[in-house]
Amino acid sequence: xxxxxxxxxxxxxxxxxxxxxxxxxxxxxxxxxxxxxxxxxxxxxxxxxxxxxxxxxxxxxxxxxxxxxxxxxxxxxxxxxxxxxxxxxxxxxxxxxxxxxxxxxxxxxxxxxxxxxxxxxxxxxxxxxxxxxxxxxxxxxxxxxxxxxxxxxxxxxxxxxxxxxxxxxxxxxxxxxxxxxxxxxxxxxxxxxxxxxxxxxxxxxxxxxxxxxxxxxxxxxxxxxxxxxxxxxxxxxxxxxxxxxxxxxxxxxxxxxxxxxx
Amino acid sequence: xxxxxxxxxxxxxxxxxxxxxxxxxxxxxxxxxxxxxxxxxxxxxxxxxxxxxxxxxxxxxxxxxxxxxxxxxxxxxxxxxxxxxxxxxxxxxxxxxxxxxxxxxxxxxxxxxxxxxxxxxxxxxxxxxxxxxxxxxxxxxxxxxxxxxxxxxxxxxxxxxxxxxxxxxxxxxxxxxxxxxxx
Numbered sequence: 001x002x003x004x005x006x007x008x009x010x011x012x013x014x015x016x017x018x019x020x021x022x023x024x025x026x027x028x029x030x031x032x033x034x035x036x037x038x039x040x041x042x043x044x045x046x047x048x049x050x051x052x053x054x055x056x057x058x059x060x061x062x063x064x065x066x067x068x069x070x071x072x073x074x075x076x077x078x079x080x081x082x083x084x085x086x087x088x089x090x091x092x093x094x095x096x097x098x099x100x101x102x103x104x105x106x107x108x109x110x111x112x113x114x115x116x117x118x119x120x121x122x123x124x125x126x127x128x129x130x131x132x133x134x135x136x137x138x139x140x141x142x143x144x145x146x147x148x149x150x151x152x153x154x155x156x157x158x159x160x161x162x163x164x165x166x167x168x169x170x171x172x173x174x175x176x177x178x179x180x181x182x183x184x185x186x187x188x189x190x191x192x193x194x195x196x197x198x199x200x201x202x203x204x205x206x207x208x209x210x211x212x213x214x215x216x217x218x219x220x221x222x223x224x225x226x227x228x229x230x231x232x233x234x235x236x237x238x239x240x241x242x243x244x245x246x247x248x249x250x251x252x253x254x255x256x257x258x259x260x261x262x
Numbered sequence: 263x264x265x266x267x268x269x270x271x272x273x274x275x276x277x278x279x280x281x282x283x284x285x286x287x288x289x290x291x292x293x294x295x296x297x298x299x300x301x302x303x304x305x306x307x308x309x310x311x312x313x314x315x316x317x318x319x320x321x322x323x324x325x326x327x328x329x330x331x332x333x334x335x336x337x338x339x340x341x342x343x344x345x346x347x348x349x350x351x352x353x354x355x356x357x358x359x360x361x362x363x364x365x366x367x368x369x370x371x372x373x374x375x376x377x378x379x380x381x382x383x384x385x386x387x388x389x390x391x392x393x394x395x396x397x398x399x400x401x402x403x404x405x406x407x408x409x410x411x412x413x414x415x416x417x418x419x420x421x422x423x424x425x426x427x428x429x430x431x432x433x434x435x436x437x438x439x440x441x442x443x444x445x
Binding site for chain 1 (some may be wrong): 323
C-alpha cells in the first residue's frame with residue numbers, strides 16, 4: 001500500500017523532481033572548485049555518519065582522484081586528500097600527504113588548517129607531529145607566526161580539551177613537547193604551552209617553573225596576564241611556605257591595572 | 263590636521279549616512295583602528311575585521327580554574343551564584359570565554375566594546391550582549407564598505423591610525439580618547 005502511494009506521488013511530482021535535479025546541476029556547476037571539494041567532503045561525512053559506508057567511500061575516492069585536478073591551493077589539495085584517506089582507513093597514505101605540505105608556503109590561514117589536520121590524525125599523531133615539528137623547526141622562517149613545535153603543542157592542548165587522550169598518551173605528549181622546548185628553549189610560547197599542560201595535569205611546581213621561564217623570555221602582554229592570574233590559582237592550593245617562595249620570585253613580573261571590584 | 267580634527271571629520275562623515283548613535287560610531291572606528299594596528303597596514307573596503315583569537319588560552323583551562331575565576335571575583339560570585347552552586351560548567355564556560363579575557367587579560371577589543379558593562383558591573387550573560395554588539399559593528403562596517411563615502415572615510419581612518427602609529431594599541435588613554443571625543 002505504502003509503496004503504491006509513494007509510487008503515485010512520484011509520478012505525480014516527477015516534473016518537480018526533474019526541475020530540482022536541473023537546479024542542482026546548475027548550482028554545482030557554478031560553485032568554486034574549493035567549495036565543491038568541501039561540499040563533496042561534507043556529503044561523504046554525512047553518508048558515513050548515516051551508515052551508508054559504500055556510498056561515502058565512493059565520495060572520498062572522488063575527492064582523492066579529483067583534488068589534484070581542481071584549481072585550488074596545493075595545501076588544500078593535500079589537506080582534503082589526507083582527510084579522505086584517513087576516512088577510508090588508509091592512514092599511511094594520509095600521513096604521506098600531510099608530510100608533503102611545504103612548510104615555507106604555510107601562511108596564517110594554513111597554519112590553522114595544519115593544526116586541524118594534525119588534530120584529525122589521531123592515529124600516529126605523535127610520530128607524525130613530532131617529525132613534522134622537527135622538519136619545520138629546521139626550515140623555520142621569520143614570516144611564520146608560530147613555529148611547528150608551537151603548532152604541535154597547540155594541537156595537543158586541543159586534543160586534551162576534547163578529552164580524547166589517555167593518560168599515557170598525554171604524558172608522552174608532554175615529554176615530546178619538553179624535548180621540543182629544549183631544542184627551542186628561548187620560545188616563550190613553548191614554555192607557556194608546557195605551563196598550560198602542567199596546569200591541567202595538576203603538576204603545580206612544574207607549571208610554575210614553566211610560567212617563570214615564559215615570563216623571563218618576554219611573552220606577550222595578554223599571555224603574561226593569563227600566567228599571572230593562573231599563578232594565583234596555583235598558589236591557592238599550595239603549601240604556604242612554598243607559595244610564599246614563589247610569590248617572592250614572581251613579584252617583579254606583577255603590574256597594576258584596573259580591575260572589577262573584588 | 264590634528265587628531266581631534268580627524269576624529270571630528272570621521273564622525274561628521276559617518277553621522278548622516280550610517281549610524282544612529284555616537285557610541286556605535288566609536289565602536290566601528292575602534293574596530294577598524296584595532297584591525298589596522300594588528301595587521302600593520304592601511305584599511306580599505308577589502309580589509310577583513312580582526313576579532314580577537316583567544317581560544318587556546320581560554321579553552322585550555324581546567325574546570326577548577328573556571329570555577330575559581332567566578333568564585334574569586336566578588337561581582338561575578340554574586341551574579342553567577344546559582345551556576346556556581348550547581349556547578350553548571352556548560353554555562354560558566356560559555357561566559358568565561360568573554361569574561362576572562364575582558365576582566366583579567368584586558369583584551370583591548372573586548373574592553374572597548376564592553377566598557378559600559380564592565381564599569382557598571384553589568385556582566386550577567388555577557389556573551390549574549392557581546393554577540394549582539396559584534397553583529398551591529400560588523401553590520402555598520404559592511405555599510406561603510408558599500409557606501410559612496412567609503413574612500414573619503416577610509417582615508418580619514420588611515421590618517422587617524424597614522425596619528426597613533428607610535429602609540430600601543432592597548433594604551434588605556436588611546437581607548438578613552440576615542441570614546442571621549444566621539445561621545
